[in-house]
Amino acid sequence: MVGAGQLARMTQQAAIALGIDLRVLANSRDESAAKVIVDTRLGDYRDLADLREFAKGCAAVTFDHEHVPTEHIQDLIDDGYAVHPGPEALVHAQDKAVMRERLTEIGVPCPAWARVSEAADVEAFAEEHGWPVVVKSVRGGYDGRGVWVCSSAEDAREPLEAGIPLIAEAFVPFERELAVLVARSPHGQGVSYPVVETVQKDGICVEVIAPAPGLVGEDAAAAQHIALKIAQELGVTGLLAVEMFATKTGLVVNELAMRPHNSGHWTIEGARTSQFEQHLRAVLNLPLGSPALAAPVVVMVNLLGGADPDVFSRYEHVMANDPGVKIHFYGKEVRPGRKIGHVTALGVELAEVRARAWHAADCLKGPVDA
Amino acid sequence: MVGAGQLARMTQQAAIALGIDLRVLANSRDESAAKVIVDTRLGDYRDLADLREFAKGCAAVTFDHEHVPTEHIQDLIDDGYAVHPGPEALVHAQDKAVMRERLTEIGVPCPAWARVSEAADVEAFAEEHGWPVVVKSVRGGYDGRGVWVCSSAEDAREPLEAGIPLIAEAFVPFERELAVLVARSPHGQGVSYPVVETVQKDGICVEVIAPAPGLVGEDAAAAQHIALKIAQELGVTGLLAVEMFATKTGLVVNELAMRPHNSGHWTIEGARTSQFEQHLRAVLNLPLGSPALAAPVVVMVNLLGGADPDVFSRYEHVMANDPGVKIHFYGKEVRPGRKIGHVTALGVELAEVRARAWHAADCLKGPVDA
Incomplete structure (x- = not known):
C-alpha cells in the first residue's frame, strides 16, 4: 500500500x-x-x-x-x-474534470459544471446557473482544501491567479449528504455496503450514520445502483466511495474516492466485513465479503484534535461511561482540528446511539481552548 | 507482552x-x-x-x-x-499443585487430586478413586502435553521416571466441557463473557460454541460466578480462562489460564469487546469493555495444519462459498496438526453456524495426507 x-x-x-x-x-x-x-x-x-x-x-x-x-x-x-485501482480508473478520483466528463457521459446525475480559467468564465457560468458558484481545483482537492464557494468572481481570484486547472460547479441545495461504499474485484464481482448519511462541518466529515435514516427500498437501491454502475463503467478495482447530495429532485454525485474512506470506518465493527478487509480482498482478486450490518444502527464520529494532546488520559472516563463504545486512535500527533481517530457506537435506537458516539468523541477531544 | x-x-x-x-x-x-x-x-x-x-x-x-x-x-x-498478572496470581496457572491447593481452600469444585512421586502413590490414589487416573506434570503442561491418562501405574512410568513433580487427578466422567473467560483489573473491576462450550480432540481445542447451548439462567450464572470468584480470590489482573467439566452432579474446574485464550477467539467478531482489547484494558487498569454477544450464536473452529502448506490458495473457495465467515491465519509455518489459525461464523441457528465454521476450517486445512 x-x-x-x-x-x-x-x-x-x-x-x-x-x-x-x-x-x-x-x-x-x-x-x-x-x-x-x-x-x-x-x-x-x-x-x-x-x-x-x-x-x-x-x-x-x-x-x-x-x-x-x-x-x-x-x-x-x-x-x-x-x-488496483488501475490508472484508467484512478484518474477519475484524481482529476475532477475527467470525472465530471465521464460521469456525464454514462448518465450519472452531476451538478452543472464547466472548466474555468478566468473570472469571465466564472461570471458566465453564474449567469446560467446562479450564484454561489463552487470553484474546485481539478487535481489535489482533499477534505475541503481546493474548494472555493464563491458569491462573486472576486471570491475565485486566488485560485484563478494561481493558474491551476479549475472547474466551476453549480451549488447544489441539498437536503443531506449520503455516501455509498462499494467494492469491485478484478473478476468483476461487486458489492455495496448499505447507504450511509454523512455529516460535514467546515468541509470535514464529522459523523456517519449507517444505514442512512429513513432511506429504504427503491431509494436506497437507487443510490447503490449509481455507485455500482460507476465502479463497473470506470473499471474500478478495490473500494469506491461515492459521495452524493440528496436533493428534492433526486441524487447528485459529488465526489469519488478509490480507497478505504472515512465514510466506511463504521464497518470495522458495524459490518460483517470491514472496508479494510474488503479492499484487501478486492485488490487480491479474492471473493468479496458480506457487507451486512452487524447491528441495526451504527454511528461513527470523527475524533478531531483539541487543545490538550493527552487523549489517552481521557480514555478512563469514556470507557467507564460506556463499556460498548469503540475507540480508534491513529497514533498521530495531536493538533487542533486534525483527524486523530474516531469512535463507533452500535445499537438499536438512533438518537441513543448518536448521543453515545458524540459523548465519547467530545470527551476524548477534551478542551478546545488551551 | x-x-x-x-x-x-x-x-x-x-x-x-x-x-x-x-x-x-x-x-x-x-x-x-x-x-x-x-x-x-x-x-x-x-x-x-x-x-x-x-x-x-x-x-x-x-x-x-x-x-x-x-x-x-x-x-x-x-x-x-x-x-499483570502478578506472580502470586500467575503461579496458579503455572503450578497445578498450587492451583489445586488454593481452589480446594476457597471451596471451588475440583477433581479429587494428590501429589504423586512413585508408582505406589498412583496405585494408592487409584484404590481410592478408581482407574483411570490422570497424571499431570505440575509445571509446563500445555495443550495436552504433560498429561497422561493412566489405566495402570505402568502408564505413568515415563513421567514418574523423569522425576518431575506430578499430581494425580480422578478421571472426571464429564458430559461436556465449558469455559468461562473473565477479566479483572487492578482496580478490582470484573466482567465475565458468556459461558462457552469447548470441544477437544486429542487434547487440543478444536471448536468453541458461544454461548454454551442450553445453558441458561442460574446454571450459566453459577459457572460465571466460579470464574469471577477465582479471579478475585487469586488476585488475577488481566484475563482468566477457567476450563470446566460439566458433570451430572455439577461443575468441576479443570484448568486455569491467565492470558487471552483459545476459548475466547470467538470474541473478536462475536463480542462487543474482543478478549484482546479486554486484556489490554485490564492490564492498563482501564475500565473494562462490554462482553455482550454481537450475534445470537458464534462458533469458532481452530484451523490445524494439513499436508499442503499453501493455505492461501484455498481462501478463494472458502470466501466464495461463505462471504460472512471470518478467516484468521497466524502467519506461522504450516505443519500437520499445528494450530495455524481459526475461523469464526456468526448467525442465529446453531446447526447452520456450526456447519459453516467447520466447512471453512476443513477447506482451509486442505488434504490431510500428502
Missing part, C-alpha cells in the same frame, strides 16, 4: 487477520501506519524509482491516497505489477 | 485500534507476532536480564504464555514495573 496514513494503519488490522504481509511506502517512520507495520519502506510516492523499488515482490499494489501520478501507475503495470 | 505467538499477534490488532504501542519479547523475528509488531525485541523470557531490558519504559508488562519464571516476575515488580 502506497501511503502510510490511518487508512493503511487500519488496513493492517485486517491484514493481520488474513495473514497477509502488508508493506507500506511511507514518508517517515513517524507516520500512522509506519508505527504498526514491520515492512515499512521509506520513499517518495511521486518518484517512479522509489515506487519500482517498493513494488518489488508485491502480489498487488494499492493506495491509501490518490496522489500517485497516473503515469507512474501505468509504468508499474507495464513492469508487470498488479495495481 | 512477553511472548510473540498468535495471542500477541491478535493483541496487536486491538492495540492498533486503541493507539497503544505494543512491544513484544520474541525468540525470533519469524514468530507470529514479531511479523506484525514493529517494536519486537529479541530475548529469552527465562533470563532476568533480558526481561529487565525488555521492560524498560513499558507502562505495563503482561504475557502471551505462562512460562516466565515466577521469581523473575517478582523481580520486575520490585524494580517498579506494573506486571
Whole structure:
C-alpha cells in the first residue's frame, strides 16, 4: 500500500487477520501506519524509482491516497505489477474534470459544471446557473482544501491567479449528504455496503450514520445502483466511495474516492466485513465479503484534535461511561482540528446511539481552548 | 507482552485500534507476532536480564504464555514495573499443585487430586478413586502435553521416571466441557463473557460454541460466578480462562489460564469487546469493555495444519462459498496438526453456524495426507 496514513494503519488490522504481509511506502517512520507495520519502506510516492523499488515482490499494489501520478501507475503495470485501482480508473478520483466528463457521459446525475480559467468564465457560468458558484481545483482537492464557494468572481481570484486547472460547479441545495461504499474485484464481482448519511462541518466529515435514516427500498437501491454502475463503467478495482447530495429532485454525485474512506470506518465493527478487509480482498482478486450490518444502527464520529494532546488520559472516563463504545486512535500527533481517530457506537435506537458516539468523541477531544 | 505467538499477534490488532504501542519479547523475528509488531525485541523470557531490558519504559508488562519464571516476575515488580498478572496470581496457572491447593481452600469444585512421586502413590490414589487416573506434570503442561491418562501405574512410568513433580487427578466422567473467560483489573473491576462450550480432540481445542447451548439462567450464572470468584480470590489482573467439566452432579474446574485464550477467539467478531482489547484494558487498569454477544450464536473452529502448506490458495473457495465467515491465519509455518489459525461464523441457528465454521476450517486445512 502506497501511503502510510490511518487508512493503511487500519488496513493492517485486517491484514493481520488474513495473514497477509502488508508493506507500506511511507514518508517517515513517524507516520500512522509506519508505527504498526514491520515492512515499512521509506520513499517518495511521486518518484517512479522509489515506487519500482517498493513494488518489488508485491502480489498487488494499492493506495491509501490518490496522489500517485497516473503515469507512474501505468509504468508499474507495464513492469508487470498488479495495481488496483488501475490508472484508467484512478484518474477519475484524481482529476475532477475527467470525472465530471465521464460521469456525464454514462448518465450519472452531476451538478452543472464547466472548466474555468478566468473570472469571465466564472461570471458566465453564474449567469446560467446562479450564484454561489463552487470553484474546485481539478487535481489535489482533499477534505475541503481546493474548494472555493464563491458569491462573486472576486471570491475565485486566488485560485484563478494561481493558474491551476479549475472547474466551476453549480451549488447544489441539498437536503443531506449520503455516501455509498462499494467494492469491485478484478473478476468483476461487486458489492455495496448499505447507504450511509454523512455529516460535514467546515468541509470535514464529522459523523456517519449507517444505514442512512429513513432511506429504504427503491431509494436506497437507487443510490447503490449509481455507485455500482460507476465502479463497473470506470473499471474500478478495490473500494469506491461515492459521495452524493440528496436533493428534492433526486441524487447528485459529488465526489469519488478509490480507497478505504472515512465514510466506511463504521464497518470495522458495524459490518460483517470491514472496508479494510474488503479492499484487501478486492485488490487480491479474492471473493468479496458480506457487507451486512452487524447491528441495526451504527454511528461513527470523527475524533478531531483539541487543545490538550493527552487523549489517552481521557480514555478512563469514556470507557467507564460506556463499556460498548469503540475507540480508534491513529497514533498521530495531536493538533487542533486534525483527524486523530474516531469512535463507533452500535445499537438499536438512533438518537441513543448518536448521543453515545458524540459523548465519547467530545470527551476524548477534551478542551478546545488551551 | 512477553511472548510473540498468535495471542500477541491478535493483541496487536486491538492495540492498533486503541493507539497503544505494543512491544513484544520474541525468540525470533519469524514468530507470529514479531511479523506484525514493529517494536519486537529479541530475548529469552527465562533470563532476568533480558526481561529487565525488555521492560524498560513499558507502562505495563503482561504475557502471551505462562512460562516466565515466577521469581523473575517478582523481580520486575520490585524494580517498579506494573506486571499483570502478578506472580502470586500467575503461579496458579503455572503450578497445578498450587492451583489445586488454593481452589480446594476457597471451596471451588475440583477433581479429587494428590501429589504423586512413585508408582505406589498412583496405585494408592487409584484404590481410592478408581482407574483411570490422570497424571499431570505440575509445571509446563500445555495443550495436552504433560498429561497422561493412566489405566495402570505402568502408564505413568515415563513421567514418574523423569522425576518431575506430578499430581494425580480422578478421571472426571464429564458430559461436556465449558469455559468461562473473565477479566479483572487492578482496580478490582470484573466482567465475565458468556459461558462457552469447548470441544477437544486429542487434547487440543478444536471448536468453541458461544454461548454454551442450553445453558441458561442460574446454571450459566453459577459457572460465571466460579470464574469471577477465582479471579478475585487469586488476585488475577488481566484475563482468566477457567476450563470446566460439566458433570451430572455439577461443575468441576479443570484448568486455569491467565492470558487471552483459545476459548475466547470467538470474541473478536462475536463480542462487543474482543478478549484482546479486554486484556489490554485490564492490564492498563482501564475500565473494562462490554462482553455482550454481537450475534445470537458464534462458533469458532481452530484451523490445524494439513499436508499442503499453501493455505492461501484455498481462501478463494472458502470466501466464495461463505462471504460472512471470518478467516484468521497466524502467519506461522504450516505443519500437520499445528494450530495455524481459526475461523469464526456468526448467525442465529446453531446447526447452520456450526456447519459453516467447520466447512471453512476443513477447506482451509486442505488434504490431510500428502
